[in-house]
Amino acid sequence: MKKNDIILILIILVISGAGLFVLHATKSSGSFVKITVDGNVVATYDLSVNQTYELEGYEGGYNILVIENGEAYFREADCPDLVCVKSGKIHKVGETIVCLPHRVVAEIVNEGEDAEVDTVSQ
Amino acid sequence: MYGLLIALAFVLSYLESLIPVFIAVPGVKLGLTNLVVLIAFVRLGKKDAFIINVIRILLVGFTFGNTYSLLYSLAGGILSYLAMLLLWKRKSFSLLGVSVAGGVCHNIGQILVAMTVLETGALIYYLPILMISGTIAGILVGILCKEVIKRLPRNLDS
Numbered sequence: 001m002k003k004n005d006i007i008l009i010l011i012i013l014v015i016s017g018a019g020l021f022v023l024h025a026t027k028s029s030g031s032f033v034k035i036t037v038d039g040n041v042v043a044t045y046d047l048s049v050n051q052t053y054e055l056e057g058y059e060g061g062y063n064i065l066v067i068e069n070g071e072a073y074f075r076e077a078d079c080p081d082l083v084c085v086k087s088g089k090i091h092k093v094g095e096t097i098v099c100l101p102h103r104v105v106a107e108i109v110n111e112g113e114d115a116e117v118d119t120v121s122q
Numbered sequence: 123m124y125g126l127l128i129a130l131a132f133v134l135s136y137l138e139s140l141i142p143v144f145i146a147v148p149g150v151k152l153g154l155t156n157l158v159v160l161i162a163f164v165r166l167g168k169k170d171a172f173i174i175n176v177i178r179i180l181l182v183g184f185t186f187g188n189t190y191s192l193l194y195s196l197a198g199g200i201l202s203y204l205a206m207l208l209l210w211k212r213k214s215f216s217l218l219g220v221s222v223a224g225g226v227c228h229n230i231g232q233i234l235v236a237m238t239v240l241e242t243g244a245l246i247y248y249l250p251i252l253m254i255s256g257t258i259a260g261i262l263v264g265i266l267c268k269e270v271i272k273r274l275p276r277n278l279d280s
Contacts, residue, residue: 005219008209012226012257019250033142039241096237096244100190 027092030108033072035065038103047072047091047108057102065106072106073097124174131158131178132185139186150255153263155182156224159203160217160267162276167206171264175203181222188241194232201231218264218269226253 005118035043038058045053049072055063063084064076071089074097084099097106134154147158155178162171179199183192204228209215215223229252237245 001218002214002216002234004214005222008215008219009257010260012222012253016250016253019253023250027260036240036242038238042212063277067185094244096242096247098240098242100236100240103240105240105244107244109196109232 003107023094027094029064029070029091030093030095030110033065033067034107034109036105036107044070044109054105054113055102055105057099061102063099063104065104072108074106076100077102124170127158127162127174128178128181131155131174134158134182134194135178135182135186150252151259153225153228153256153259155264156202156221156260157226157267157270159206159224160263161223161271163206163210163220164271165274168210170205172203175199193239194235197235198228198231201234202228214266217267218261220256221264221267222260223273226256229253229256 007115011069025089032049033045034041035045035055037055041055042055045051045065045067047067049067050069051067052075053065057063057079061078066073066075071091073089074084074087077084077099079099079101081101084097084104084106087097089121090097090106093108093110094099096106098104138152138154158178159171159175162174166174168245176196176199179192179195183195187195202224205223206220209220209223230249233245233249233252237243
């Protein structure tokens with residue numbers, strides 16, 4: 001191990017630590033969950049309404065989305081890895097749950113936020 | 123040596139898929155196959171390391187994955203190769219540093235492709251966690267690589 005290795009590791013950790021802090025500090029609770037499949041917005045659900053929805057993935061498959069007490073999570077899916085189910089509950093603006101096999105993304109958004117804002121932030 | 127390394131990468135990929143992932147963030151993994159690329163860097167040179175890297179990604183992608191997982195791996199693999207090449211050429215980093223740079227850039231590459239494919243900028247939230255996990259994985263693989271190279275017989279190169 002050389003001195004440069006340690007410097008490199010420290011720099012990476014500082015950058016990601018700062019990133020983590022900034023991203024968390026700027027989050028606030030959202031009021032809607034936006035569902036996109038293969039990049040297209042298919043639905044926006046109100047987080048204040050407790051409800052269960054069945055989403056259809058790209059080229060088939062399903063994900064069961066549950067909204068409960070202002071939080072959203074995937075209860076069930078027929079994708080191979082089930083990362084979306086393991087991801088847990090989300091409620092802060094910008095938080096996402098991704099199901100890569102079905103190309104389904106659930107993202108928490110605010111009322112005033114529209115599709116244009118997202119395009120710019122990309 | 124070539125065939126041996128590619129076969130080794132193939133086996134390591136399979137081995138890694140058997141290890142259960144406890145953290146619910148997509149993309150967190152050890153990256154054991156990077157071991158093979160690092161060995162190729164040391165024993166064969168940068169050009170051979172690149173060829174081995176691409177061949178093992180294609181081979182593993184076609185066997186275990188689909189078109190999209192192949193795309194993610196390819197983006198991660200190539201970005202990580204470029205980062206490792208940069209540090210390797212500068213000679214002022216040990217294998218550990220090279221491995222860490224590879225691990226982190228692999229994850230950055232994958233996130234960039236995922237952001238493009240899914241058209242979601244919000245995936246940036248995963249980046250800090252994936253950078254940290256890439257660093258830890260890089261350190262482990264780097265240590266492992268040093269030990270393996272110490273024990274690898276010289277005459278394998280011929």
